[in-house]
Amino acid sequence: MDINSYSSYFFVGIAGTGMSAIAQYLNGIGKKVSGSDRLFSATEKMLSQTQFEAQGISCYFQDGSGINKQTDVVIVSTAIEESNIEYQKALKLNIPIVKRSELLAAISDSIKTIAVGGTSGKSTTTAMIFHILEKCGKSPSLITGAGLSDLQNKGLPGNAWNGKGEWLVIESDESDGSIVNYHPEIALLLNIDRDHKEFDELIDLFSTFKSHTKSTFIVNQDFELTRKLSQDIKNDFGTHNKAGITGSNFEQKGFSIIFQVNGNKCIVPLIGRHNMENALAAIAAAKAVGISVNDAINALEDFKGIYRRAQLVGLRKDTNQYVIDDFAHNPSEVASAIRACQTIAPKVIAYFQPHGFGPLSFMHKELGEMVAKTLRDQDIFLIGDVYYAGGTVDKNISPVIVSDAITEIGKNAKFVGNKQQALKAILEESKKDIVILTMGARDPKLDVFAKEIFEAL
Numbered sequence: 071m072d073i074n075s076y077s078s079y080f081f082v083g084i085a086g087t088g089m090s091a092i093a094q095y096l097n098g099i100g101k102k103v104s105g106s107d108r109l110f111s112a113t114e115k116m117l118s119q120t121q122f123e124a125q126g127i128s129c130y131f132q133d134g135s136g137i138n139k140q141t142d143v144v145i146v147s148t149a150i151e152e153s154n155i156e157y158q159k160a161l162k163l164n165i166p167i168v169k170r171s172e173l174l175a176a177i178s179d180s181i182k183t184i185a186v187g188g189t190s191g192k193s194t195t196t197a198m199i200f201h202i203l204e205k206c207g208k209s210p211s212l213i214t215g216a217g218l219s220d221l222q223n224k225g226l227p228g229n230a231w232n233g234k235g236e237w238l239v240i241e242s243d244e245s246d247g248s249i250v251n252y253h254p255e256i257a258l259l260l261n262i263d264r265d266h267k268e269f270d271e272l273i274d275l276f277s278t279f280k281s282h283t284k285s286t287f288i289v290n291q292d293f294e295l296t297r298k299l300s301q302d303i304k305n306d307f308g309t310h311n312k313a314g315i316t317g318s319n320f321e322q323k324g325f326s327i328i329f330q331v332n333g334n335k336c337i338v339p340l341i342g343r344h345n346m347e348n349a350l351a352a353i354a355a356a357k358a359v360g361i362s363v364n365d366a367i368n369a370l371e372d373f374k375g376i377y378r379r380a381q382l383v384g385l386r387k388d389t390n391q392y393v394i395d396d397f398a399h400n401p402s403e404v405a406s407a408i409r410a411c412q413t414i415a416p417k418v419i420a421y422f423q424p425h426g427f428g429p430l431s432f433m434h435k436e437l438g439e440m441v442a443k444t445l446r447d448q449d450i451f452l453i454g455d456v457y458y459a460g461g462t463v464d465k466n467i468s469p470v471i472v473s474d475a476i477t478e479i480g481k482n483a484k485f486v487g488n489k490q491q492a493l494k495a496i497l498e499e500s501k502k503d504i505v506i507l508t509m510g511a512r513d514p515k516l517d518v519f520a521k522e523i524f525e526a527l
Contacts, residue, residue: 493526
């Protein structure tokens with residue numbers, strides 16, 4: 071696919087993070103962009119809809135009204151089924167239908183690209199790389215899966231930006247196998263964990279990702295599986311002292327992490343040891359672009375973070391009650407998010423909403439094991455109903471399987487049902503000196519739920 075072959079793009083499901091970022095990028099380079107979403111309402115505009123329209127992107131209900139003979143191409147994600155009314159209308163009008171991942175690959179082929187891969191930490195690392203390049207005068211472009219606070223403060227969704235420089239930074243997804251479509255100049259492999267796929271399949275995908283990289287392939291030397299795919303240890307990062315970018319002496323003070331990078335002090339206003347790894351990866355990518363380690367370190371000092379990544383929703387100072395919201399949705403991410411919060415207060419109440427029946431079926435055993443190992447005796451893990459986004463799916467699994475596994479090991483866990491039942495359970499557990507951590511993906515109202523919890527304290 072050549073992006074210059076089409077002038078008018080229509081996105082089915084434009085409000086999704088992956089779709090919206092590409093739509094905004096294409097709009098920014100002068101394409102005519104429009105789209106629909108089932109979440110758009112006739113009575114109340116979503117914030118994203120208002121933001122799209124402010125950029126000149128036309129928004130429609132998902133009823134086929136936005137697709138016509140002037141539409142050059144229709145873009146769909148893997149979540150859009152062939153029975154969708156707009157999919158069918160595109161077929162009827164003989165309009166080409168292209169997958170989101172194919173379009174992103176075509177965009178990345180048109181510009182020098184830094185692609186960030188791995189099963190955890192992609193959005194944060196992508197944002198850090200963009201931030202460093204922007205601060206260091208490279209004027210990069212961006213397509214990612216989460217909104218950067220700096221860009222959201224400009225009134226934008228925050229997951230896309232059109233810079234004037236030669237670099238595009240993208241988050242590349244392995245969950246649907248599309249990572250093999252990219253041919254970046256620089257690529258990063260952060261980690262390999264069981265998320266949507268088995269290890270053997272992931273290694274095959276990431277090996278292809280490496281073979282498609284034109285110049286520099288960067289891996290995390292602290293993971294055995296990623297280390298095996300190293301191109302040159304001098305490109306890599308980790309706490310391994312032979313890596314080109316080496317981190318050490320980690321500590322967390324309040325809402326900042328402090329550590330050494332090649333012997334130089336680095337302060338990043340985030341929480342969690344996993345964010346040291348993300349920062350090291352971003353510095354390694356910046357180095358590959360030609361930015362000095364010291365300049366990259368200095369740039370990260372005012373990194374504002376991204377939407378729903380250890381995001382502080384609120385703090386009741388009189389009772390020392392924190393509410394933190396996080397996108398964590400696989401076992402490794404959930405455990406890391408809980409650990410990061412344990413340094414802030416004596417007790418953590420962790421609420422998790424599984425993001426689909428398929429993912430829960432795939433990861434429930436590992437999720438229970440990792441959460442049980444992470445919880446302290448005073449902590450509690452609350453798991454809610456599975457978020458169902460629609461479509462054909464096998465629903466023959468319950469979140470109770472996770473809470474039961476954790477309690478069998480001797481840690482505190484409970485199934486809490488829907489959000490109102492979860493709120494009641496959270497408030498019953500909420501005393502002084504606690505962190506309430508909400509976690510999950512896909513559900514666009516999870517951030518609203520986190521705010522409801524804080525307001526109810």
